Amino acid sequence: MSSVAHLPQDPLPIGPRPAPRALGGQFTAWLRANLFASIPSSIMTLLLLFVLGKACIGLWQWGIANAIWTVSGNDTSACRALRGAGACWAVVPEKYRFILFGTYPFDEQWRPALVVVIFIALFAVSSRRSFWRKELFLLWAAALIVIGCLMWGGFLGLSFVTQDRWGGLPVTLILATFGLAFGFPLGILVALGRRSKLPAIRSLCVLYVELIRGVPLISLLFMASVMFPLFMPDGVNIDKLLRAQIAFILYAGAYLAEVVRGGLQAVPRGQYEAADALGLSYWEKNALIVLPQAIRHVIPPLVNTFIAFFKDTSLVLIIGIFDLLTTAKTAIVDPAWQSFSVEVYVFVGVIYFVFCFAMSRYSRSLEAQRTSS
Amino acid sequence: MTTSTPKRPPSRSWRLSLSDPRVAGLFWQVLVVAIAVAIVAWLWSNAVHNLSVRRISTGFAFLGREAGMPIADSWIDYSPKNTYLRAFIVGIVNTLRVAVIGIVLATVIGTLVGIARLSSNWLLARLAAVYVEVLRDLPLLLQLLFWYVLMQGLPAARQAWKPVEGVFLSNRGLILPSVPLHEANWWTTLALVAGLIALHLVRRRLVAQQMLDGRARPAWPYALGLVVALPALVSWLLGASWSIMLPELRGFNFVGGLTLAPEYFALLIALVTYTSAFIAEIVRSGIQAVPRGQSEAAKALGLKRGFVLQHIVLPQALRVIIPPMTSQYLNLTKNSSLAVAVGYQDIVSIANTTLNQTGQAIESIALIMMVFLTISLGISLFMNWYNARIALVER
Numbered sequence: 001m002s003s004v005a006h007l008p009q010d011p012l013p014i015g016p017r018p019a020p021r022a023l024g025g026q027f028t029a030w031l032r033a034n035l036f037a038s039i040p041s042s043i044m045t046l047l048l049l050f051v052l053g054k055a056c057i058g059l060w061q062w063g064i065a066n067a068i069w070t071v072s073g074n075d076t077s078a079c080r081a082l083r084g085a086g087a088c089w090a091v092v093p094e095k096y097r098f099i100l101f102g103t104y105p106f107d108e109q110w111r112p113a114l115v116v117v118i119f120i121a122l123f124a125v126s127s128r129r130s131f132w133r134k135e136l137f138l139l140w141a142a143a144l145i146v147i148g149c150l151m152w153g154g155f156l157g158l159s160f161v162t163q164d165r166w167g168g169l170p171v172t173l174i175l176a177t178f179g180l181a182f183g184f185p186l187g188i189l190v191a192l193g194r195r196s197k198l199p200a201i202r203s204l205c206v207l208y209v210e211l212i213r214g215v216p217l218i219s220l221l222f223m224a225s226v227m228f229p230l231f232m233p234d235g236v237n238i239d240k241l242l243r244a245q246i247a248f249i250l251y252a253g254a255y256l257a258e259v260v261r262g263g264l265q266a267v268p269r270g271q272y273e274a275a276d277a278l279g280l281s282y283w284e285k286n287a288l289i290v291l292p293q294a295i296r297h298v299i300p301p302l303v304n305t306f307i308a309f310f311k312d313t314s315l316v317l318i319i320g321i322f323d324l325l326t327t328a329k330t331a332i333v334d335p336a337w338q339s340f341s342v343e344v345y346v347f348v349g350v351i352y353f354v355f356c357f358a359m360s361r362y363s364r365s366l367e368a369q370r371t372s373s
Numbered sequence: 374m375t376t377s378t379p380k381r382p383p384s385r386s387w388r389l390s391l392s393d394p395r396v397a398g399l400f401w402q403v404l405v406v407a408i409a410v411a412i413v414a415w416l417w418s419n420a421v422h423n424l425s426v427r428r429i430s431t432g433f434a435f436l437g438r439e440a441g442m443p444i445a446d447s448w449i450d451y452s453p454k455n456t457y458l459r460a461f462i463v464g465i466v467n468t469l470r471v472a473v474i475g476i477v478l479a480t481v482i483g484t485l486v487g488i489a490r491l492s493s494n495w496l497l498a499r500l501a502a503v504y505v506e507v508l509r510d511l512p513l514l515l516q517l518l519f520w521y522v523l524m525q526g527l528p529a530a531r532q533a534w535k536p537v538e539g540v541f542l543s544n545r546g547l548i549l550p551s552v553p554l555h556e557a558n559w560w561t562t563l564a565l566v567a568g569l570i571a572l573h574l575v576r577r578r579l580v581a582q583q584m585l586d587g588r589a590r591p592a593w594p595y596a597l598g599l600v601v602a603l604p605a606l607v608s609w610l611l612g613a614s615w616s617i618m619l620p621e622l623r624g625f626n627f628v629g630g631l632t633l634a635p636e637y638f639a640l641l642i643a644l645v646t647y648t649s650a651f652i653a654e655i656v657r658s659g660i661q662a663v664p665r666g667q668s669e670a671a672k673a674l675g676l677k678r679g680f681v682l683q684h685i686v687l688p689q690a691l692r693v694i695i696p697p698m699t700s701q702y703l704n705l706t707k708n709s710s711l712a713v714a715v716g717y718q719d720i721v722s723i724a725n726t727t728l729n730q731t732g733q734a735i736e737s738i739a740l741i742m743m744v745f746l747t748i749s750l751g752i753s754l755f756m757n758w759y760n761a762r763i764a765l766v767e768r
Contacts, residue, residue: 034495041494048496084526200402204409214746216710218721219738226734230423231416311512318714325515341522349511349519356510 063087074336091340092347095331099348102167102322108159111150112170118143118150119173127362140181147174163241167322169351171241175248175313175323180306183252190257192286195264205257212254217315220247225319244316252309259301263294300370303363307356314352324348420735429732436461442726444718446634457727464723465744471637471719472706472748475644479705480698482645483652490657501653508650514711517643521715524635530626539619541627547638548620551631557613564607568599575599636717640709648705652698659694660686691763699756703749710745720744 036042066086068079070093079088100116101109122143125131131139151170154160166174193205212220224247225240232238267290275285295302314325322330328348332341424431436458443453447463448470489501508516525544528534533543539550552558572595579590608615620630633641663686671681712719718726721741728737 034493037493044494045496048500052496052500198398198402200406204405211742211746214749215742216707216721216745218710218713219741219745222721222725222728222741223738226728227738230420230734232423233419234422234426307510314512314514315711317514318711325512325518329518342519342526345515345519345522349515352512352515353507353510357506360506360510 061086074334076336076340080339087343087346088340089343091332091337091343095334095337095344096347098168098331099324099327099344100168101170102327103165104167105159105161105165108153108161111153111158111161112166112168115147115150115170116173118147119170119177122177123359144178144181163239166241168327169324171322172310172313172324175245175316176306176310178245179248179252179309179313180256182249183256186249186253187256187260188291190253191260191264194257194261209254209257212251213258217251217312218318220251221315221319223247240319241321244319244321248309248313251312252305255305255308256302259298259305260294262301263296263298264290266297267293300363300367303359303366307359307363310355310359311352324351427732431735433736435727435731435733435736438731440727442723442730444723446637446718457731460723460727461720461740464718464720467712467717468706468709468719468721468744469748471640471644471709471712471717475641475648475705475709476702478641478645479648479652479701483649484656486649486653487656487660490653491660505650505653508646509654513643513647513708514714516647517639517711517715520642521635521639524639527635530622533622539617539630541620541622541630544635545627545632546635547633548627549631549633550617550619551629552615552617555613557608557611558615560611561604561608561613565600565604568603572596572599634717636712636715639715640712640717643711644705644708647708648701651701651704655694655697655701656690659690662693663689688763692760695756695760695763699753699760702752702756706748706752707745710741 035045062085066082067089068082068086069089071078071088071090074094076088076090079090082088097106097109101112104112122140125139126136149155150158151166151174152161190205190208193201194209196202196205221244224243228238228243228246271289271293272285275289280288313323316323317326317329320326325348328344329341332338332344421431437456439453440455440457440460441453442460444451444460444463446467448466449463451459451463486501486504489497490505492498492501524546527542527544530541530543530545533541533545533548535541541548572592575595576592579592579595583589607613618629620627620632622628667689668681668686671685672678676685709719710721713722713725716722724737724741728734731737
């Protein structure tokens, strides 16, 4: 205390300053910080509000206020009388069965509907971390077999439906999911081959990956639809959907191989060396030690690749396979509904968006889990 | 005392057993290559047989024949009387026309949206996020068809929208004012490009001199001379005319001006908006990858905001941005092949027509693949060169 005593005493200690006067409540403070922080920011906010307001009013008038929701039968004169001032949502209840399931027999359409539900359940189950076990592979195999049985039928009183009558959402889901289910093992093999020490195998894998990734998917689909029959012996006639599916598997294999290769590179060298030291064979080493770690690393990019496939399946429109987009485009060939394609595209767009958005959210949550752990 | 003889190294002789890794390696390689060769040979023999049954001759001789296919939208002279080869060249030019302009526009828009996502203005950041999320989660082909339908729904040429004098938007596409391209104009443009390159070299030299003595030397006199005075002089000497040609409505169509056909315009919008959403995410994560301390340190030094972004943040962000950007450019180029869905005649569309007319499936698809592999290789080489140039030089 003595050391303090000789310091000059402050006659009047300055009291604490009063808290800054709040301008309005919390909300105003938020507005000031986030929308009107500076003059340029304020101008930007006002400009955006103006544009956004105009767009919202326009959309509301077109999509809700002036829209027509139902018409009787095929009489679309009321819709056409709007001349584009309002949407004709009546096209959706009229055509949704065709858009979703294509030309599948009308009375049997509960089967593709059930297939869609199975697909969604399969995705939901696979996304749970607690289900990432060996049994999941069995589950996938079982689900894909059930899906095939339901779509084809021909047993237990279910009528047989050939592939050329399949259409709509199930076809989109089948192309994407089977593409992944078969493309993934292929991708793993190719990724291992690309990192192999054997030059012939390595160069074959590099050739395959670079060739597929270097050309547009459309040219692969053309190949499947036009060139493939030329390469088959006489009498062998493979269905168009199956040919497109093969093209998708090859395409998926090349892209997935690159993703898996990224994961393989992330596995530390010591893991390989330890496996070698234990005397494991090449396949034991990869299946038990390396791949489980590598794939865990690349699950978020795998989900992103799957989103890309899901969107890319729409390209089969160009070779005339009835996926969701093709059925949508075909639904409006009907003269009565010809001028309402925007409404149909919005409807289909919402379906695609729901699937892709859910998957991209999921991929982001995985990423967040990984960075936090 | 016994002298221990040194142990002999293990014998390197080959044992004919699969447990010898060298033998196993050789065995697997021979097996895989043999299977691959067998499959290709089998497919090839089938193809040869099928082609001979269908009386289709192989080879590229058909390229010299008359194409007889009309091409509506071409930048080089073409008539249906020309050969298939010329039709293919028109297709390649059309593909490049979409790809190059698309890449430039997508980069600009994507960068702006990416920066907007990081804006301190909440509304701007949210809107940019919605833009990215919506465009990324819809198939490109759906977006393309959507834009194309909107184009077709535009008013006819007589009632065309006229946002600005000389610009028309109708179901004939977008019509813009243009400048007639004479030889003198080309030379002037060339002079401008040469001036820009020279200015770049001069600036590098000025910076190098500044490094030596610390004295800043103004670059603007050189800029004035090389970029303004030089092209102006060339233009004046050669007597170039720069009168702008405004398009006019005559009868049912437009005369003069530059026309972007609805197919081209729809394809360009779809590719640019779709790719820009991906580029925006790349730019955003690239900027976020630069540690905050970098821009804070620069601000503490008293540098201006624009300078900080241009000289401190972006050069570091670019190193993260360039590799994924390259694959987006490749994607845009490959996606331009969706043109066939709206009837814009790019290389894929023309090859497809050729295939239907001549039956030369293998050759047509091989040509598509060759063209795209070449373009992809070109973009990769350029971006790798650029990437190496901006890479961090470590000592």
